[in-house]
Amino acid sequence: MKTKATSKEVTRRELLRGAAAIGVGVGFIGNWRWARAQAKKPILIGLTCDATGTFADSGQCDRRAMILAIEEFNAKGGVLGRPIEYKWEDTETDASVAVRKAQRLIERDKIDFMIGAISSAVAAPLSELAQRYGIIYFNSNSSADTVTNEKCQRVNFVWDCNTWQFANALGPLVSKTLGKKWFILTHDYVWGKNVTKDTREVMTKVGAQELGEILIPQGTRDFSAQLLRVRSMKPEVVIANVAGIEQTALREQAFEFGSDKDAHWVFPQQDYPDLFALDPKRRFGYFTTTWYHTLTDPGAQDFVQRFKKRWAGAPIEIPENVACNGYIAMREMLRAIERAGTTRNHEVIKALEGHVIKDNFRKYPSTIREWDHLVSNMIFLAKAKKPNEMKDKWDLMELIGDLPPEQIAPPKEISRCKMQSIAETPVYGG
Amino acid sequence: MPGLAELVTQILNGFVLGLLYAIIALGFMLILGTMEVINFSHGLLFAWGGYLALTLQPYVGWWGALGLAPVGVGLLGLLMEFGVRRTYGRDPLFGLLFTFGAALALEELIRIFWGSRGYTITAPAFVAGPFRLGFLYYSKYRLLVVVLAILLLAFVWWFLEKTPYGAIIKAGAHDSEMVMALGINIGLMRNLVFGLGTAMAGIAGVVASPMWSLKPTVGAEALMPAFIIVVIGGIGSFWGAVAGGLLVGMASGLSNLVIPRGSILVMYLLMVVVLLWRPRGLMGQKSILEL
């Protein structure tokens, strides 16, 4: 075995050398990045937004809005006299990647705050991780209601309305104006099942009748089977709890099969990009949204202009509901730091809890509920515009009604949230 | 309980799906059979077909796109082959990994050129919407798909059965003596076959996008069925791929209603069953690829 032995010797030494070489390489970059971070002790905020994966485009809307907010504060001289810096990581719509990236943000980049989420699959583990460190984390746009219920955390604040709220907002209207014979399509994963669960709850309230349900597995591209089944059931209303590209494809094929005429289609939760992706003729259905860029409430249009100016040429130039949540969440984080006068997490949490946000570009103010950290916003009911009604290519929805926060916020009785006390939360920052 | 009308339409539907799958799978198989390369980028090339069509459509219309996009994809394939070339005769792993890398790059390129938002392609007007025929109530566009698919399959059949290339692919290109005997320039042949295979992915992409809509991720999703169909049908067998395609199409189509959650899994179960029953797939001959 002599020759073998020596060659092993070689490779072993080479291994070390190789590793060292890499080390130097990485080290160089590392130092360069450190150097960049040596301004006048800036407040460093970690943005966890998807740039790849299912929610890539929504994630980027989220990110653009946050960056806008940060830039506006820096223009005013930062917070507590400190400039604000941000470090963005692509969370890839993927829980385990997100956890790794977050660990890096916290451990290496030493961020003071963390913000950003679209997918509840990412939000839950991130908020859990944040709680372990005690770092404050804003869950800007994920809408599963678990993160404000059994998975609620002291350091986590949830800025989007959740599935329960959407379902409850739509239910009465649908049963009143569209019909009581409902058929349900359920996207077969956690989010979809939550929505359907909430939908059923509402049905019993409003006395609607369920003709049947079909589960739509993720990655389903062809919905003809389901559409034909729907047709044969002859419902008045189809509740499509389907998100992402599946939703786009579903609409596409519903049009192709003429199923959009079979019944009234309701998409309890509508992501703007998924609707935008469609050919105008093929946009149909009723849905909810938390904000829309044509609103004329105080500050709204000004915000829209600022956003358009900053992000001209972006895939989606106007701020839609995701961007609005992202912007307000970011802004409120910085304001809270100002109110607390420190970046120490305990103080900032206190400054946030129970705070009422008046200039939220909406008719009714939003409240940060201290007992489940849900930011309770108002909800708009909307339907898709026909091509001829559109003012410009961004104008997809017609708002047909709105509900004040208190009317659709989940009451404390049904909450399953048992939150750690502030004392239990490790001190972080400051 | 589904009525007769529904059942018939469902079967018709599985048939359409199956044909589409078969096309994707055949392109994949051409490359596998000739080059012994598992082309991981096949799905992405499928996606590229769709995206190129998306860009071309405004200028040349859907039919134009149907003609041009696959050519573009084919050229992409030819280009890729110059890299893949260096992996021939090595462990099959290398070709596989190379195309795997290519797939990642292609997906990101889509993001760079078209962004990660979704798109849809509008089919030509004369096939828009549904049509009614007795109790049958179905999408016009899908009938067009059937016609196109059958034409394409006929072409591939001719290619495999009536040309020396076909003979080689079926025998497995490793049989160099045979190739010599036929006096064929292997290098050129491989290059062309690779182009052809990828072009087929492109065609499938264009045809599918008006139904399935476009996102950077569609590629990865289109690959797996192709994969399984080849295993089920047996490498190098045209009818195997067609049969496999239809089988998978029907199975996943119908199971959608019975066991929705399993509808994707059903392909894999099908595969496992077939392999237990016939290790070389339904119509696969003993091939060097196993040795």
Place this chain on the structure above:
Amino acid sequence: MSVSEATSPILETRGLRKAFGGHVVLEDVNLRFEPARLSAIIGPNGAGKTTCFNLLNGFLAPDRGRILFRGRDITPLAPEERARLGMCRSFQILNLFNDYTVLENVRVAVPAMRQRGSNLWTPAGAISEAEDKAARIIRLIGLAGREHVEAKYLSYGQRRLLEIGVTLAGEPEVLLLDEPTSGLGMRPMETLRDLVKRLSEDLTIVVIEHDMDFVLALSHHIAVLHRGMVIAEGPPEAIQNNAEVREAYLGRLKYARATQ
């Protein structure tokens, strides 16, 4: 090795038939191989030698007929099982472990090693039994001193010898050699011939071979295959003088030689 006790033929085929597709390659082949003799199977190209050989070593299964080893029917046994019974084959197309050194090549072939195949812990080098056996064989095939050269760096002649060495390491009772001399130059041919001669003194050897001189010089018994049938059998001199063989085989042999 208990060759001496063997009374009946140690290896025997009864009515073997093998066809590929429609084309019959072997028809009703009956062969008997006596212990401690060197028997050769010869025949022009395409006579079915290699097929016959592969039936013996189990890499092919016959359509009809049986193969008996020490009177036991081994027809259904796989190659590895036959090898474990003591039927070891060499390969005409060299089939060595190229990244292995000479020592490793031989050592891995030693039964002592095989029996420890499920051992995940002891270093392979520490199995002295295998080590010694391997060393002996390397000396026997005259590669002593090159133990630690990787097989791929050996000369072709040496690789041929190693090929036989590896086969020997399996402690065969029957040694099946597939054209051991193919592609060998003059001098390596000599060494190989001596080696085989020495082995044939206490081993049963079955060899299929092109090279007439080699066969006539060494073998005790020769079977001539022609168009898939045994047309003649017997001691070398008998075969040499057999008219039919001359007609059927030696005529072609010139051709066969010419092509070598």
Place this chain on the structure above:
Amino acid sequence: MLGMFALFLFLPALMPFLGGYTYLGTEIMIWAIFALGYNLLLGYTGLPAFGHGAFFGMASYYLAISQRDWTSGLWIPLLVGIVGTTICGAVVALFVARKRGIYFSLLTIAFGVMFWFLVFVFEPWTGGEDGVTGISRLSVGLPGLFEISLRDNLAFYYFVYAFFVVATILLWRIVNSPFGQVIQAIKQSETRARALGYNTVRYKWAVFTVSCAFAGLAGGLYVLARFGAFHEPMSLHQSGNVVLMCLIGGGFASFYGPVLGVAVFLMLRDLFSTLTDHWMLLYGLLFMGIILFMPEGILGLIKRIRQPAAFHDTQAAEAARTEQTVTSAPSNPKPGGSS
């Protein structure tokens, strides 16, 4: 080997200077265990399995679920993870052990993806997208490990380090054992191995199973590192990554290849993703580049540069063989032709 252990022993201290961080070091070691085990299959037996991430991920779920629903300890779930994965591996191996080359890859891929789908089918247990979260490292027995802070990640680092050392030594013994000799022989020529009386199918089955056991260990540690089990490691993508890791480092050329490969791979990915939004492009191109220009991996390359004479000899020997043989036509996939 000692050198490597030493390096990893002090890595946490070095990391900051390398622009890295302790957690990255932990992850490197976990993946290294996985990759070393996998290389048993790829580098040593020449079986291009391409769905191995499935077993890595599978273990995570076994551990997470058993800790959540059955016993809140650490050691038993970890054991459950390893054993469960090994059993699954053994079953899959029954299917694939008879296959070779491309057919082997095809099947392993298909099985890999199948397991991945099962995660969503069994969503009530696995939590689907959400994965299983809320995993605790608590009963490692090291005090102060419950509340996670930087220091505790360090403690966890050394917890993993211990496993890393043990696993490496185990594997080192395996590849040099008679068993190891045999699988390497099978890689170089399966027919010959059979002719020598080895039941190669059984060996291939065994080696697949063993590598799954290590995947199980790595997967288990991975859960603890991330406080949760997620589906992503089971995806085809990750299976591809581990193959690449082995390849970059030179898994075909050296026992240590995979370790180096993992280190390089994870650090580069870390770097890319901070430098550009489109890191996946760089990463894909890197992939292709490696296959084209250094298929034998870093260590392989170095080795070749180290002994050019030997290299030329190989060429000579190859030439000699090809002129002698008929079947070694250029496009004939030989098991281990790439070693």
